[in-house]
Each structure stands twice: as C-alpha cells, then as structure tokens.
Amino acid sequence: MCEECRELVDPKEVKLEEVFAKYKNSKGALIPILQEAQEIYGYLPEHVLKLISQATRLPVAKIYGVATFYAQFRLTPIGRNVISMCLGTACHVRGGAKVLEAIEKEAQVKDGQTSEDGRFTLEIVNCIGACGLAPVISINSNVHGKLVAEQIPEILAQYE
Template sequence: MQNEFVETRQSEFDQLKEYIDTVKNSQGILMQTLQKAQELFGYLPLEVQKFISKETNIPLADIYGVVTFYTQFSIEPKGKHTIGVCLGTACYVKGSQAVLDKLSEELKVSVGSTTEDNMFTLEATRCLGCCGLAPVMMVDDDVYGKLDPKKVPEIIEKYKN
C-alpha cells in the first residue's frame, strides 16, 4: 500500500522522475537531483530519498549522508519563515546565544525545529558574513543586526500575519 505522502505528492514525484531522466547521464546528478527535489517538495523526507535511490541506483545510505551533511537540505518540513541566528564567533561573543534562547522561548520551539503552526523554523547558523552587525539573525532574506533579546518579540510579530 502506498503511503499518504506518496499519494498526495504524486505530481511532484512525476516531475522529479522526469527531471532525473533528463540528468541521468550527467555528472553531479545527486546534488542536482536533491536540489530539484527540495524545490519541488520543500524538504527531503525518507520517501523522497528512497525514490531518488530507486531511480538513480545510488544507495540510500549515500543519499542520506549527503542530505544530512549539507545544511541547504532539510529532512523536515520547513515553516513559512526561516529564522537563522548566527552562532559564529563574533556573534557568539556579543550574545547571540541569548537571542536564540529568547526566540526558542517566544516561539516555543527547539533549535532545528518548526513551530506547530508551521509558521517558523528556527535554526542556528554559521557566520552570515556581516560580523560588524553582531549579533545577527536572518528572517528569510531580511538581516537584523545589533540584536538584543528584548527586540525579538517585536521582530517576530512582523512575520506573524
């Protein structure tokens, strides 16, 4: 019996199969296929990894290894907004951990997870390349610098609607 995920996402699986057929003989097929799959599904659950394994003959263990190694891939569904708090050295010494803790408390979600209403995914990131603004976080493509945990509720409020 097919599981519910496969049934409800059949059209994405069909598109992914078509894509794999077009890149089958090219180099770097796994990365290209995973990027396409993440674009189609929004994340890469085991069912999608198994499908890719079957269609490409790449062992599932290898696929899982790549998916979990690269932060661009996610095995869990992401929320509507992704919040990334920088825990790079410059931000860390300026208190980014307290910002992250405040977000976790406000959103009632642990780092690396998504809120129950699927609105926010909270992540810790490496240096975002704007250390002069430390401590820094990003909400989707927006950068917030010189943060203070007290500013957190006001910032997340903007994304709630």
C-alpha cells in the first residue's frame, strides 16, 4: 500500500493488512490471524471477518465457525467494564450462583455478552485465586469478595 493510500485508510485496517502480509504464505494461519485481528479491533466485527475471508480465500461461514468455536474470540465489542464472575468450586459452594443472578439482573447482561448500553461485559471464570474471599467477582482489576447478592447494585453503581 502506498503512503498516500495509508493516510486515507483506517489505521486499524492498515495494521490488519500488515497481518495479512505476514501470514501470506502460511497455510493454516487462520487462528493467529483472528487473534491478531482481535488485538487490533478489541473484537471481531463482521466487516473484519469478511476482510479475513478475502485475504485467506476461505468462506466467511468457515471463519465465523472458527471464531464462534473458540471462547477466546469475541464477536461483540467489550463493554466499558468487564465483570469476571468466579464460579470455581469455592465460589460455587458459597452462593456464587445467586450473586451471578443478581449481576445478570442488575447489569442486564448474560455470560459472554455486553450490555446494550455498553457499560458491562460479563464473563464467567474458574477460580481467580482468591478462594478465601469466595464468592468473588472482579470488575476491571478490582476484586470484590465475600459477596451476597444484595450488595451487587451498590457495587455496580461504582462503575460507569
């Protein structure tokens, strides 16, 4: 791509072109391409799946199938705050399911999804190494422990 063209094109797309160039002659490079595309965009938008399809000459349906098969790939943007709800053994036995229910209700979001207002993304995880504080959630990098469902509205209110 010439320098003038680079200035006209979305910088993320320029980076994506560089990824395509890097894997141009590599067979079976779909996973690393998807990983690097997700690093660039934060998730895998539909138009990016189409660009990957053109570059790899693989059908969009196949790329979509791979992107939805692996939990590491996201097809929707990440919210402003990421809630990681631990449902490892300790958190599970100490009432994690009720805390999860309260989060889903208060944040209007389900596991692996982002709320419509873009405020929260929820992911269920297995043990974040704070079992002594079970049940535990982390929001961004803040850990909240020894939770009961009733505390959730007040905690979530701290995150705009």
